[in-house]
Amino acid sequence: MNTLDRDKQLVAEILNGKRQALSELVHLYHTNMTRIARSFVGDANAEDVVQEAWVSVVRSLGTFKGEASFKTWMTRITINAAKTRLRKEAKHISHATVVEDLYQDDYKEDGTWRVAPIPWDDESPDALLQSEQVLSAIAKTIDKLPDNQRIMLTLHDLEGVLMEDVCNQLDITTSNGRVILHRARLAVKAVVNKLQEV
Amino acid sequence: MLTCRDINERSSEYLDQQMSFMQRMNFRMHLMLCKHCSRFMRQLEAVVHTLHRLSPQQSTSEEQLEELVDKLHQDPQA
Numbered sequence: 001m002n003t004l005d006r007d008k009q010l011v012a013e014i015l016n017g018k019r020q021a022l023s024e025l026v027h028l029y030h031t032n033m034t035r036i037a038r039s040f041v042g043d044a045n046a047e048d049v050v051q052e053a054w055v056s057v058v059r060s061l062g063t064f065k066g067e068a069s070f071k072t073w074m075t076r077i078t079i080n081a082a083k084t085r086l087r088k089e090a091k092h093i094s095h096a097t098v099v100e101d102l103y104q105d106d107y108k109e110d111g112t113w114r115v116a117p118i119p120w121d122d123e124s125p126d127a128l129l130q131s132e133q134v135l136s137a138i139a140k141t142i143d144k145l146p147d148n149q150r151i152m153l154t155l156h157d158l159e160g161v162l163m164e165d166v167c168n169q170l171d172i173t174t175s176n177g178r179v180i181l182h183r184a185r186l187a188v189k190a191v192v193n194k195l196q197e198v
Numbered sequence: 199m200l201t202c203r204d205i206n207e208r209s210s211e212y213l214d215q216q217m218s219f220m221q222r223m224n225f226r227m228h229l230m231l232c233k234h235c236s237r238f239m240r241q242l243e244a245v246v247h248t249l250h251r252l253s254p255q256q257s258t259s260e261e262q263l264e265e266l267v268d269k270l271h272q273d274p275q276a
Contacts, residue, residue: 023267030263035254047258051266058270111201116234123240125247138252157249163214182210189245 007070039154040082149184
């Protein structure tokens with residue numbers, strides 16, 4: 001059974017009052033919802049936002065048609081809950097352009113490399129994923145990114161949300177979104193690079 | 199002709215397959231000729247693929263999850 005069929009079946013069972021199906025759905029998606037909420041509102045409020053999102057999800061399960069995946073649907077509801085929380089607290093997602101150029105010192109005026117990139121011990125994702133030090137550094141870097149970069153990176157690269165959908169949610173153009181994502185990736189790469197220098 | 203700096207600036211576009219055929223060819227041509235940019239791209243690609251595979255950290259206990267399920271199950275408006 002594919003993911004969409006499984007989710008549709010779980011929704012049908014929940015609507016028939018099956019607690020076990022609800023438990024399964026919560027266990028399947030709660031952690032992803034928390035990561036999404038956290039990127040908007042931070043650690044302290046993420047759990048509250050996700051609980052509010054779950055209430056909205058369960059109350060509107062009858063309207064879930066299964067045209068988009070449950071994950072897409074639930075992601076939108078979580079983002080809306082997070083944005084509502086930000087509005088209530090009169091907080092805004094910082095869209096400030098990052099002024100500093102992460103790589104300006106790397107290139108000469110003619111656009112060629114000033115200092116060549118250093119080689120890494122192992123340039124495979126498998127190697128990076130196996131290093132606790134790298135994973136911890138990546139997590140810390142993501143937390144410290146400007147709001148819009150953190151949200152963009154979390155939604156697009158970590159959660160697999162389409163660029164167009166993220167940009168709609170953040171009310172920015174796709175081209176702006178691509179620049180924001182690129183900046184965020186370079187920031188993460190810079191940290192991994194630093195670890196290789198040690 | 200793309201410069202090394204151009205390669206950096208457009209590297210995410212390349213990885214996310216947002217280039218036209220010709221742009222992609224020009225980009226690849228530069229990578230074939232420039233070992234520094236080629237290394238830069240391999241490293242950025244590794245980082246992006248790592249991000250794609252990062253699992254979210256479980257921060258909610260089993261007990262808290264079951265409490266939430268109870269609350270949702272008993273929600274009169276659900």
